[in-house]
Amino acid sequence: MSADLLHNPALSDALVVLGAAGLVIPVFARFRITPVIGFILVGILAGPFGLGSLVPRYPWLYHITISDPAGLDPFAEFGIVMLLFSVGLELSFARLWAMRRQVFGLGSSELIGGAALIAIGLVVLGNSWTTALSLGLALALSSTALVLKISDPATPVGRAALAMLLFEDIALVPIIFLLGAMGRGDGAQDSSALLRTLGFGVVAIVALLVLGRLLLPRLFAQAARTKSPELFLSASLLVVIIAALVTASVGLSPIVGALIAGLLIAETDYHTEVEGITEPFKGLALGVFLITVGMGLNLPLIWDRLIPVVMAVALVLIVKAGITALLLRLSGARAGTSAEAGILLASPSETTLIVLAAAVSAGLIHRDAAQFWQAVTAIGLTVTPILAIAGRWLARRVDRATTHHHVEPDENDPRAFIIGFGRVGRLVADMLREHGKPYIAVDSDADIVAAGRRDGYSIAFADASRGPALARLGIAQATAMILTMDEPRGLLRLCRRLRAEHPDLPIIARARDASHAAELYRAGASHAVPETLESSLQLSEAVLVDLGVPMGFVIASIHEKRDHFRQQIMDEGELAVKPKLKSAHLRERAPS
Structure with a gap:
């Protein structure tokens, strides 16, 4: 049985093809050459006019040629x-x-x-x-x-x-x-x-x-x-x-x-x-x-x-x-x-x-x-x-x-990306639309996408956790990335990947609380907005207005408090990173 399998033309050819894919794609990608040339060269080498013509003389070549x-x-x-x-x-x-x-x-x-x-x-x-x-x-x-x-x-x-x-x-x-x-x-x-x-x-x-x-x-x-x-x-x-x-x-x-x-x-x-x-x-x-x-x-x-x-x-x-x-x-x-x-x-x-x-x-x-x-x-x-x-x-x-360096205009207009289209994502889209800022929302829930389309929103069905999905939607032209998903761990992973792939892209992320916001800052977020903080600030604003404090003073104090908390959260994120850096530094200096 094993000998029959070894001399099965279908299995032998599958081995050559899959082996070629496993070698050609990464090797040619390493040198930034299209794998098209690599696959054609494999066909020449492994085909009937290449090494395949030598199989009668050297039978072991059967296993690395197309039979x-x-x-x-x-x-x-x-x-x-x-x-x-x-x-x-x-x-x-x-x-x-x-x-x-x-x-x-x-x-x-x-x-x-x-x-x-x-x-x-x-x-x-x-x-x-x-x-x-x-x-x-x-x-x-x-x-x-x-x-x-x-x-x-x-x-x-x-x-x-x-x-x-x-x-x-x-x-x-x-x-x-x-x-x-x-x-x-x-x-x-x-x-x-x-x-x-x-x-x-x-x-x-x-x-x-x-x-x-x-x-x-x-x-x-x-x-x-x-x-x-x-x-x-x-x-x-x-x-x-x-x-x-x-x-x-x-x-x-x-x-x-x-x-x-x-x-x-x-x-x-x-x-x-x-x-x-x-x-x-x-x-x-x-x-x-x-x-x-x-x-x-x-x-x-x-x-x-x-x-x-x-x-x-x-x-x-x-x-x-x-x-x-x-x-x-x-x-x-x-x-x-x-x-x-x-x-x-x-x-x-x-x-x-x-x-x-x-x-x-x-x-x-x-x-x-x-x-x-x-x-x-x-x-x-x-x-x-x-x-x-x-x-x-x-x-x-x-x-x-x-043309003296004339450049064709790009048909993909810059726009903001909203990842997640629940109540928070929809509100962000409303504000962007109200101020005439182009955007595209992305969600992996078919019902949410269908509802958004019916209501006239610019929304696409895609799983943002998969890298190619955002690339195909034009993330290279993104003006900002707004992460509104209610998945703390997934949000951290996405934020980390986006920052690694797009170092200059503004990333604004929704956080559950202050500790989650600190993690997001460490993952590369430009701004992390804790829900608990915002709800507290809105509650304080309503109380102060009802007590007769002028609206201008209320807005100024709310902004000041928000900036204070944001700086505090960012400092906590930096402090959490420093012990790790210090321990790594001590390990490097420790005698072997």
């Missing part, structure tokens, strides 16, 4: 599905509608223009127009998986890239049907099949939109009430898989369903929590996809045809970067944005491999030619992170030369 590359394909596809789902979470229907001109105008121009230029070049080199058009459409696609992993959708470059990639994902099915209609092989399709698929696709998308709007808020509200992260995760994955299966069953790409699922959840109050809880799955599955890209690099073939492969990669990159940058510049984008986006989108895509396979099936491309262009695609995907670095460098140089 069944095809077995990873479903996990790689799931990684792309999860990536498009996360893109949908960051969008909304309103934002997508606002991007419609970029998606269908700029995106279509980029795809058609790039495909046309590449096809013309291939015809000049002696290819038939059908072969040239097939290769042009395949190579004009850009990598959704890598580009959206590298770029930030909140930046001008990220928004432009997202618009173009969305159109390419939508156009994938029509491209495959077009190749089938042009073809003369087993993949040939007639126009009625295309129309039938598009008709069923429209019905499926409308059904997903209607049912999603009706059912998803209720589903996630029930999951949130259980306070169970496992149930929340299960509900999220269930929605993604069902939506992907629905669109796949009618002939559309499963990534279309994943994108719609993300858009629907983005319209609920739970999108931040869903995004945080599904992040590890997206990262691991995307890592598997990148490993399969590395495994696709046929090193002997590349070496035998090194000069033609390198020239083909260079020409594809130059043509795509040029057409993309030109279109962006003509649409009014900055020179630096145009240059960076053009270089970032220059590589072929993972979907290029799908289109190449469809073209081979339709008899439009010979298998030898397809292998050559698969190698070109794999190299292009491998150098995408390097292109991103080069694009950023070039964008800075171009901007310095043309």
Whole structure:
């Protein structure tokens, strides 16, 4: 039994993949390099053209190589599905509608223009127009998986890239049907099949939109009430898989369903929590996809045809970067944005491999030619992170030369964060709103969030104890952090973490009493307000006013007393820290 387990391809490959994730992510993060390159290198090393080719000679290499590359394909596809789902979470229907001109105008121009230029070049080199058009459409696609992993959708470059990639994902099915209609092989399709698929696709998308709007808020509200992260995760994955299966069953790409699922959840109050809880799955599955890209690099073939492969990669990159940058510049984008986006989108895509396979099936491309262009695609995907670095460098140089350090305004306006939306948090929100100060409230209770939304408050569903939740809500732009939760221990932990991560952020915390306030000051709070102190001061104010003391004198004395107590509490906090420092100092000086 144990010998069978040791030679089980699934377990052996799982060991390689999980080991790669455990090594690549922390090592590359340590040197501030994207793990994308690391995963691709693992695929090259552990794939059938790397160490895998040496297994017959050295059998022990079996345990550190991928023995069944095809077995990873479903996990790689799931990684792309999860990536498009996360893109949908960051969008909304309103934002997508606002991007419609970029998606269908700029995106279509980029795809058609790039495909046309590449096809013309291939015809000049002696290819038939059908072969040239097939290769042009395949190579004009850009990598959704890598580009959206590298770029930030909140930046001008990220928004432009997202618009173009969305159109390419939508156009994938029509491209495959077009190749089938042009073809003369087993993949040939007639126009009625295309129309039938598009008709069923429209019905499926409308059904997903209607049912999603009706059912998803209720589903996630029930999951949130259980306070169970496992149930929340299960509900999220269930929605993604069902939506992907629905669109796949009618002939559309499963990534279309994943994108719609993300858009629907983005319209609920739970999108931040869903995004945080599904992040590890997206990262691991995307890592598997990148490993399969590395495994696709046929090193002997590349070496035998090194000069033609390198020239083909260079020409594809130059043509795509040029057409993309030109279109962006003509649409009014900055020179630096145009240059960076053009270089970032220059590589072929993972979907290029799908289109190449469809073209081979339709008899439009010979298998030898397809292998050559698969190698070109794999190299292009491998150098995408390097292109991103080069694009950023070039964008800075171009901007310095043309705009004199002009800086794009940030669309995320600074605002205060209110953590906890009970009676205290709601009162703080009322005061901020009354004085025109922007804020966002955060709470992990679904009923409280729903009630706050009904009453017109700016509130998001998220668990602030999880680090990524606040980051996704824009804590980098926070003007202040107001902690109002009625959980003394949790409040201390959150205060300590926030101070460590954001040294200059003002943190105002609600405390139960003076001793709790002293602990909060030691944890890094800028201000800690004890409830018992405030209630005593309010009681004193009411008494003094009723006894006839003028309001001005009462307010002045209340402020003076509050400042006195605050200083006293802060001094107590410092005194509590000093014995610890002293004992640590004595331990250091003690002889060993």
